[in-house]
Amino acid sequence: MNDIQDIYKMLDWDSTEEVRAEGFRLAREIRDLSLLIMPPAPVWEECAEVLCEKTDAELEPHLYSFLEWLYDLNWPGASRILDRLKMIPGKKLKGPFIECINYIYDSNNDEYLIWLDYLSELLDNKQLEAELPKEIKEKLTEKLQEYYKTCDKHYVFWRENRYLLEKLQSLPREDNMIINYANRELIDDIYLHDGYFVGFCYDYTRKRLYLEVRQNINVAYHGQIIDKFFILKFHKILYFNVKGCEFWGSSEDISCIFLLEKTQLEDLKSEAKRICESYRNAMPDKNIDFLTVGIEMISGDYITIMCESLDYLEVDLMKLREEQEADSPEVE
Amino acid sequence: MIIDYTNRELIKDICLNEGIFIGCSYDYTEKELSLAIRQTISNSQTIMVDKYFTFSFLNVIYLDVQGCEFGEESNQIACIYLDEAETKLKALKSELEQNSFIGFLLDKDIDFFTVGLEMTSGDNITVICESIDYMENDLMKLREERRID
Numbered sequence: 001m002n003d004i005q006d007i008y009k010m011l012d013w014d015s016t017e018e019v020r021a022e023g024f025r026l027a028r029e030i031r032d033l034s035l036l037i038m039p040p041a042p043v044w045e046e047c048a049e050v051l052c053e054k055t056d057a058e059l060e061p062h063l064y065s066f067l068e069w070l071y072d073l074n075w076p077g078a079s080r081i082l083d084r085l086k087m088i089p090g091k092k093l094k095g096p097f098i099e100c101i102n103y104i105y106d107s108n109n110d111e112y113l114i115w116l117d118y119l120s121e122l123l124d125n126k127q128l129e130a131e132l133p134k135e136i137k138e139k140l141t142e143k144l145q146e147y148y149k150t151c152d153k154h155y156v157f158w159r160e161n162r163y164l165l166e167k168l169q170s171l172p173r174e175d176n177m178i179i180n181y182a183n184r185e186l187i188d189d190i191y192l193h194d195g196y197f198v199g200f201c202y203d204y205t206r207k208r209l210y211l212e213v214r215q216n217i218n219v220a221y222h223g224q225i226i227d228k229f230f231i232l233k234f235h236k237i238l239y240f241n242v243k244g245c246e247f248w249g250s251s252e253d254i255s256c257i258f259l260l261e262k263t264q265l266e267d268l269k270s271e272a273k274r275i276c277e278s279y280r281n282a283m284p285d286k287n288i289d290f291l292t293v294g295i296e297m298i299s300g301d302y303i304t305i306m307c308e309s310l311d312y313l314e315v316d317l318m319k320l321r322e323e324q325e326a327d328s329p330e331v332e
Numbered sequence: 333m334i335i336d337y338t339n340r341e342l343i344k345d346i347c348l349n350e351g352i353f354i355g356c357s358y359d360y361t362e363k364e365l366s367l368a369i370r371q372t373i374s375n376s377q378t379i380m381v382d383k384y385f386t387f388s389f390l391n392v393i394y395l396d397v398q399g400c401e402f403g404e405e406s407n408q409i410a411c412i413y414l415d416e417a418e419t420k421l422k423a424l425k426s427e428l429e430q431n432s433f434i435g436f437l438l439d440k441d442i443d444f445f446t447v448g449l450e451m452t453s454g455d456n457i458t459v460i461c462e463s464i465d466y467m468e469n470d471l472m473k474l475r476e477e478r479r480i481d
Contacts, residue, residue: 005374005377005378005379009374013407040372040379040382040471040472040475041372041374041379042352042370042372074357074368076354197360198359198360198361199357199358199359199360199361200357200358200360201355201356201357201358202355202356202357202358202397203354203355204353204354204355204356204397204399204407205354205355205407207399236399237397237399238398238399238400239396239397239398239399239400240396240397240399241394241395241396241397242358242360242392242394242395242396243393243394243424244360244363244392244393244394244395245393245394245424245428247428247431252360252361301360
């Protein structure tokens with residue numbers, strides 16, 4: 001019988017593919033599933049993968065622990081667990097879910113509100129939603145509204161429209177929405193002026209950077225003339241920097257996005273050479289045509305990103321709303 | 333624990349070696365960079381270190397991240413360090429002067445300092461900020477306490 005620590009070690013990202021495959025095989029044989037729930041080793045994603053393969057009956061005794069895993073959706077494996085929980089029958093999930101909501105509600109701890117927000121994603125599970133008593137739904141809504149008041153408007157927008165935006169993201173993309181070195185000139189056609197930039201998430205392991213921009217322009221006498229939402233995903237990032245000195249003053253609005261022809265690639269190549277003379281597999285030395293994108297803020301700050309490609313999505317919210325209204329005129 | 337310019341030397345006491353860095357999030361509105369690091373060190377028998385660190389860099393005026401994997405592909409941290417040369421901060425100040433910018437944040441009477449994270453891959457992350465809200469959780473100790481309780 002293998003020690004659980006050995007299995008964790010085998011599952012580790014640093015192990016070879018063969019060892020990891022054996023680790024997965026052994027992990028699938030573990031009967032005490034609690035050993036795979038948020039384990040004391042950096043293999044949460046791997047354990048989540050194994051757990052998600054289990055039947056509803058096998059997972060049922062551990063549902064509360066799974067809900068605890070959702071405390072932070074940035075934790076490895078949390079998104080996977082969330083998706084799996086959305087498929088658990090409402091009758092089974094109802095008890096632990098109510099327990100969690102009551103715990104958060106009674107604790108009166110503001111730090112739990114983000115957890116509550118993540119838990120609310122489980123209402124995508126229509127069976128669960130139907131099972132929940134009115135009183136619990138009211139508690140959930142009350143606390144979420146309280147939480148959203150403390151959040152910035154972009155976050156609230158995203159949370160309130162996440163179903164639509166996630167659906168849009170999963171649609172097949174046109175080729176011209178992927179911008180790389182060959183069609184890099186398309187960047188000059190992206191109009192982000194007055195878009196509201198709140199920040200980004202960077203994934204070092206996958207070398208990806210994700211940012212969202214809401215562009216809402218209102219003009220006197222005409223009202224709202226632009227209401228768009230942009231999602232930009234930069235892939236294979238070699239380098240990025242952010243200057244946040246607010247050179248001209250404080251503002252979250254974007255001035256423009258542009259293509260930078262002068263890049264620091266040569267500097268990075270010399271750096272690679274300096275660090276490891278004999279090593280030729282560093283990213284700058286790979287046969288990739290990188291492009292450099294700049295985002296300039298009204299504040300005078302700017303962001304520079306050197307990447308292989310950029311996956312770009314532009315959603316015209318005004319158009320979408322019109323289409324939605326046309327489809328269901330009776331719905332307000 | 334809050335680390336700022338006055339007690340910045342404390343950074344030298346933080347051991348993040350072999351900690352796993354998966355990424356970070358940056359809030360431009362608040363000028364805050366957040367990241368979490370899990371450090372698990374074990375030999376073939378037991379786990380010797382199991383810690384969880386959270387860092388919130390506050391009032392970040394500059395950030396740069398390399399993802400070149402100069403040496404090898406790895407998301408392990410080699411160390412966190414205080415960049416006493418302050419090269420990038422000096423460059424920012426000079427950019428401000430040369431362009432006659434107002435420099436809303438830089439002109440305030442704030443002592444910024446520069447922190448670097450060096451990765452085993454050879455990549456470097458540089459942050460210039462006003463302070464760091466830093467938390468170190470010893471998960472082994474927490475588990476032990478929970479067991480006793």
